Amino acid sequence: MMPHVVIVGCGFGGLEAVRALSTAAVEITLVDRTNHHLFQPLLYQVATAGLSAPAVSAPIRHTLRRQMKRGNLTILQAEVIGFDVATQRVLLDDDQALAYDHLIVAAGATHSYFGHDDWAAHAPGLKTLADAFTIRARVIGAFERAERCLDATQRDAWLTFVVIGAGPTGVEMAGTMAEIAQHTLPQEFRRIDSRRTHVVLLEGSDRVLGSFVPALSQRAREQLARLGVDVRTGCTVTGIDADGVTYETRSGAAAQHHRVASKTVIWAAGVAGAKLGQALAAGAGAMVDRAGRVIVKPDLSLTGHPEIAVIGDLASAMSHPDDPRQGKPKPVPGVSPAAKQMGRAAAANLLRRLRGAPTLPFRYIDHGNLATIGRKAAVVDLTVPGIGALRFSGYFAWLFWLFAHIYFLIGFRNRLIVMFDWAWAYWTYERSARVVAQPPSPPAA
Amino acid sequence: MMPHVVIVGCGFGGLEAVRALSTAAVEITLVDRTNHHLFQPLLYQVATAGLSAPAVSAPIRHTLRRQMKRGNLTILQAEVIGFDVATQRVLLDDDQALAYDHLIVAAGATHSYFGHDDWAAHAPGLKTLADAFTIRARVIGAFERAERCLDATQRDAWLTFVVIGAGPTGVEMAGTMAEIAQHTLPQEFRRIDSRRTHVVLLEGSDRVLGSFVPALSQRAREQLARLGVDVRTGCTVTGIDADGVTYETRSGAAAQHHRVASKTVIWAAGVAGAKLGQALAAGAGAMVDRAGRVIVKPDLSLTGHPEIAVIGDLASAMSHPDDPRQGKPKPVPGVSPAAKQMGRAAAANLLRRLRGAPTLPFRYIDHGNLATIGRKAAVVDLTVPGIGALRFSGYFAWLFWLFAHIYFLIGFRNRLIVMFDWAWAYWTYERSARVVAQPPSPPAA
Numbered sequence: 081m082m083p084h085v086v087i088v089g090c091g092f093g094g095l096e097a098v099r100a101l102s103t104a105a106v107e108i109t110l111v112d113r114t115n116h117h118l119f120q121p122l123l124y125q126v127a128t129a130g131l132s133a134p135a136v137s138a139p140i141r142h143t144l145r146r147q148m149k150r151g152n153l154t155i156l157q158a159e160v161i162g163f164d165v166a167t168q169r170v171l172l173d174d175d176q177a178l179a180y181d182h183l184i185v186a187a188g189a190t191h192s193y194f195g196h197d198d199w200a201a202h203a204p205g206l207k208t209l210a211d212a213f214t215i216r217a218r219v220i221g222a223f224e225r226a227e228r229c230l231d232a233t234q235r236d237a238w239l240t241f242v243v244i245g246a247g248p249t250g251v252e253m254a255g256t257m258a259e260i261a262q263h264t265l266p267q268e269f270r271r272i273d274s275r276r277t278h279v280v281l282l283e284g285s286d287r288v289l290g291s292f293v294p295a296l297s298q299r300a301r302e303q304l305a306r307l308g309v310d311v312r313t314g315c316t317v318t319g320i321d322a323d324g325v326t327y328e329t330r331s332g333a334a335a336q337h338h339r340v341a342s343k344t345v346i347w348a349a350g351v352a353g354a355k356l357g358q359a360l361a362a363g364a365g366a367m368v369d370r371a372g373r374v375i376v377k378p379d380l381s382l383t384g385h386p387e388i389a390v391i392g393d394l395a396s397a398m399s400h401p402d403d404p405r406q407g408k409p410k411p412v413p414g415v416s417p418a419a420k421q422m423g424r425a426a427a428a429n430l431l432r433r434l435r436g437a438p439t440l441p442f443r444y445i446d447h448g449n450l451a452t453i454g455r456k457a458a459v460v461d462l463t464v465p466g467i468g469a470l471r472f473s474g475y476f477a478w479l480f481w482l483f484a485h486i487y488f489l490i491g492f493r494n495r496l497i498v499m500f501d502w503a504w505a506y507w508t509y510e511r512s513a514r515v516v517a518q519p520p521s522p523p524a525a
Numbered sequence: 526m527m528p529h530v531v532i533v534g535c536g537f538g539g540l541e542a543v544r545a546l547s548t549a550a551v552e553i554t555l556v557d558r559t560n561h562h563l564f565q566p567l568l569y570q571v572a573t574a575g576l577s578a579p580a581v582s583a584p585i586r587h588t589l590r591r592q593m594k595r596g597n598l599t600i601l602q603a604e605v606i607g608f609d610v611a612t613q614r615v616l617l618d619d620d621q622a623l624a625y626d627h628l629i630v631a632a633g634a635t636h637s638y639f640g641h642d643d644w645a646a647h648a649p650g651l652k653t654l655a656d657a658f659t660i661r662a663r664v665i666g667a668f669e670r671a672e673r674c675l676d677a678t679q680r681d682a683w684l685t686f687v688v689i690g691a692g693p694t695g696v697e698m699a700g701t702m703a704e705i706a707q708h709t710l711p712q713e714f715r716r717i718d719s720r721r722t723h724v725v726l727l728e729g730s731d732r733v734l735g736s737f738v739p740a741l742s743q744r745a746r747e748q749l750a751r752l753g754v755d756v757r758t759g760c761t762v763t764g765i766d767a768d769g770v771t772y773e774t775r776s777g778a779a780a781q782h783h784r785v786a787s788k789t790v791i792w793a794a795g796v797a798g799a800k801l802g803q804a805l806a807a808g809a810g811a812m813v814d815r816a817g818r819v820i821v822k823p824d825l826s827l828t829g830h831p832e833i834a835v836i837g838d839l840a841s842a843m844s845h846p847d848d849p850r851q852g853k854p855k856p857v858p859g860v861s862p863a864a865k866q867m868g869r870a871a872a873a874n875l876l877r878r879l880r881g882a883p884t885l886p887f888r889y890i891d892h893g894n895l896a897t898i899g900r901k902a903a904v905v906d907l908t909v910p911g912i913g914a915l916r917f918s919g920y921f922a923w924l925f926w927l928f929a930h931i932y933f934l935i936g937f938r939n940r941l942i943v944m945f946d947w948a949w950a951y952w953t954y955e956r957s958a959r960v961v962a963q964p965p966s967p968p969a970a
Contacts, residue, residue: 132577141713157669209962224602268586515561517654
């Protein structure tokens with residue numbers, strides 16, 4: 081019988097691992113709790129009504145249909161509730177268990193409220209399609225509520241949007257919301273002026289896009305300001321409720337307390353490894369880092385469990401653990417190229433083990449970093465082999481971002497749809513997905 | 526001050542009434558509980574994953590932005606909870622009330638379970654985008670559950686789909702589900718053979734598409750059979766639960782009882798006027814018919830309340846109340862052309878009243894009837910002035926249906942998107958919207 085490989089999660093890491101094993105003499109079972117692979121870098125476009133959900137996601141079965149036809153792959157849509165590493169079994173939500181010879185866990189990350197889970201109800205984060213629909217409904221609905229509102233103070237609160245966290249997602253969300261308020265909606269309301277919308281971007285550190293070099297952070301901040309975003313750095317959020325956000329700033333030893341009245345708050349600040357990682361680590365005797373990610377060995381396996389690999393956003397890995405010439409190892413960032421590289425590396429190590437060869441340490445190849453800010457605004461920080469860093473911002477950075485994202489978007493058809501939607505949006509400022517479904521209609525009496 | 530016209534509902538009837546008043550010296554307030562106009566004839570495509578929600582719906586504000594700019598229109602997204610006809614006010618869910626001089630109620634219809642509201646949980650109907658998402662998740666999810674299922678009887682129940690009611694919606698749903706099982710999914714599962722899917726279409730009367738002539742019903746039935754749909758007529762449903770449907774048939778005086786084990790049941794049988802119609806009728810002293818629709822005068826107003834008109838699916842109107850030459854008046858059917866015609870007629874009568882002229886009775890112009898069955902299959906029954914009935918079925922009927930629906934679809938952009946999606950689906954059998962969102966992800970601990 082062929083060795084059975086179970087892969088948990090079909091994000092960038094899991095999908096790449098499945099593909100890397102497509103011709104291997106193994107039997108693969110891929111388990112995901114959804115039926116689709118999500119192109120997460122464009123999820124903010126679904127949340128801000130620029131793209132429909134099918135444009136940024138692909139049914140897993142369709143994506144992998146050729147491999148399934150070849151016969152070494154089974155796909156199950158199921159929730160993994162735990163692991164029994166002693167008997168080598170993955171436990172599913174319907175009391176079934178999958179026995180494995182090799183296990184690759186790529187369960188990803190979720191948002192973390194730093195111990196303030198009560199904030200979740202008031203400040204949704206953005207990880208899944210369902211999250212994106214929640215945010216879309218709130219953002220679009222806020223303008224509707226403002227139009228209905230007869231009280232000026234309340235109306236201002238409906239027209240104030242707070243984004244917490246100025247990483248790539250927060251910057252994209254804030255920039256796009258400003259764009260909607262300034263360009264998409266102005267002619268569509270009678271009582272309110274959507275151009276009076278106030279978009280506040282709160283960041284704890286002293287600059288936006290902290291993973292970029294300071295010069296690009298500065299450019300991003302200027303571009304955000306030009307779009308009308310009120311960027312506030314050095315702000316520590318201390319409370320979120322249904323009516324707004326409180327935060328404090330420090331000058332020297334003294335803390336100042338601030339309040340923004342807002343009915344729509346979006347959380348883009350904290351990310352943590354999926355809970356499944358802790359369950360796995362507890363069972364396998366592995367450690368998790370502060371962000372709840374499983375600490376892996378250089379070859380991405382777990383100490384004492386060479387048959388288990390953890391990859392992608394759930395893994396706490398170092399960039400080049402065995403190669404001191406590249407300088408001090410850094411944590412591998414939670415970005416899609418890193419997840420894909422880990423997927424390929426884990427699959428390659430699995431094949432090495434099958435033929436009795438030693439595994440190799442994972443080395444992260446950093447191609448650079450992109451972030452979009454809004455219409456015609458982005459920052460690009462590329463690492464070009466033999467040349468070094470190539471950094472630019474503005475219109476050309478935005479075009480670069482656009483084509484890079486379309487290129488990597490899964491499926492030929494989706495690329496066409498996204499290109500069409502974006503071309504349309506560029507010329508008309510219209511956002512195609514501005515529909516918000518109501519709850520199911522009740523039956524008539 | 527200009528007379529204030531309140532229009533409740535932005536379906537085909539309400540939207541047409543708003544447009545017909547675009548240059549009138551009135552102040553219009555349009556109230557809808559959603560933010561979009563829904564192209565309901567294509568909603569089954571959203572439910573069966575052929576089209577994304579934005580492809581069949583348009584934000585009301587965007588659709589009416591030019592009229593809003595001209596300045597006689599305000600749009601409110603709000604739920605109407607009742608009417609005070611004595612003081613001429615529409616009551617909204619946030620304790621606001623809108624005083625009106627003229628009122629047009631176009632609140633539409635919802636599904637009716639004929640007094641069995643407990644069936645709703647097991648057999649969702651299809652009226653709103655949210656309904657379509659519910660059905661999409663159940664249909665796509667059923668195949669996933671079948672793939673996971675280890676028990677053969679249970680697996681068969683997951684692979685059995687029952688559609689109740691063989692009107693246009695039921696026929697479209699059944700035909701499309703058979704198409705998905707036969708053509709879209711066969712290569713995408715490992716353990717099940719989706720071609721073994723059993724689609725049952727249950728109808729109470731003795732033929733499908735009862736609003737067509739018997740010859741076309743017969744053709745439709747043959748086309749359904751060719752697609753693999755198990756059509757059963759003369760079946761009265763007596764129970765629906767989580768595991769299937771019970772129904773009875775009659776031969777002579779004896780009733781036979783039957784049971785279909787199925788995990789996925791769709792309700793396309795009963796339609797009733799929105800509950801709001803009963804509230805309006807009670808307040809205005811009007812009558813409702815058996816289907817809960819408000820009985821209107823020939824000019825679409827209510828007896829004793831010339832300032833109130835009811836139109837579209839919520840109105841119980843006769844086709845030509847004042848014109849005996851056309852034969853016996855028939856009830857106006859609940860189709861979009863009828864709603865549009867009533868919208869225009871109600872607006873025209875409103876303008877007549879404003880200038881002191883007598884109102885005119887509504888006359889329904891029946892252009893015919895179309896229904897699609899599935900890929901390359903449809904029936905068409907056109908009424909051509911001066912010629913009579915033009916009836917055909919099959920491939921050309923399907924092409925006719927296709928272009929008629931694309932033509933009437935709101936918004937230039939949506940037409941392009943739908944054409945592209947359909948051309949793609951035609952050649953690839955792929956269904957673009959097969960993604961099902963999970964509930965929002967919980968925050969990490």
